[in-house]
Amino acid sequence: MSGGITGNATTSGGSFTLINATAGGNVTGQGNGSVALSGGTALTLGTATVSGSLVMSGAGSFSLGPSATINSNVTIQSEPAGAAQSQVCGSTVKGSLTLQSNASAVQVGAPSSCAGNAVGGSFVVQQNTGSMGIFSNTITGNLVCQNNSSITGSGNSAQLKQGQCAGF
Numbered sequence: 001m002s003g004g005i006t007g008n009a010t011t012s013g014g015s016f017t018l019i020n021a022t023a024g025g026n027v028t029g030q031g032n033g034s035v036a037l038s039g040g041t042a043l044t045l046g047t048a049t050v051s052g053s054l055v056m057s058g059a060g061s062f063s064l065g066p067s068a069t070i071n072s073n074v075t076i077q078s079e080p081a082g083a084a085q086s087q088v089c090g091s092t093v094k095g096s097l098t099l100q101s102n103a104s105a106v107q108v109g110a111p112s113s114c115a116g117n118a119v120g121g122s123f124v125v126q127q128n129t130g131s132m133g134i135f136s137n138t139i140t141g142n143l144v145c146q147n148n149s150s151i152t153g154s155g156n157s158a159q160l161k162q163g164q165c166a167g168f
Helices: none
Strands: 002-005 009-012 015-023 027-030 034-037 043-045 054-057 062-064 074-077 086-088 097-100 106-108 123-126 132-135 142-146 151-154 160-163
Touching (some): 097 106, 123 132
Parallel strands (some): 002 015, 009 027, 015 034, 027 054, 034 043, 043 062, 062 086, 074 097, 086 106, 097 123, 106 132, 123 142, 132 151, 142 160
């Protein structure tokens, strides 16, 4: 679908695609389904705007950005082991960003080839068994990292950095 939607979009076990479009409500993907904005087979959101929140739960790999804007919160949780490394690059999250209980690797900004992100609320990274990389993000609230199996990062700015991210 190109253009946009004015309400909420939910997928469970299937796929939903908006190309170069605006979603006026919340976008939610659950189970083995995928939500794609601006193309892709897993979650891909680039050069697009979500006016509400974005929630992915157990849906597989994802790529947010570049130039993605989510006008509320983003929650990525329970992504399965074996999924390709996911990333958030050069995006704006106007609310909070949460990565929780993910078994696959996630890169949020990188030293090269993946620009840092702007997060308007707090950024919470917790209880992930997949490798987490947190680099060059500007966070208005706090950066909180706890109980992650493997986490690296640097170059982040936040009101307060806590837990495993205290030195990032």
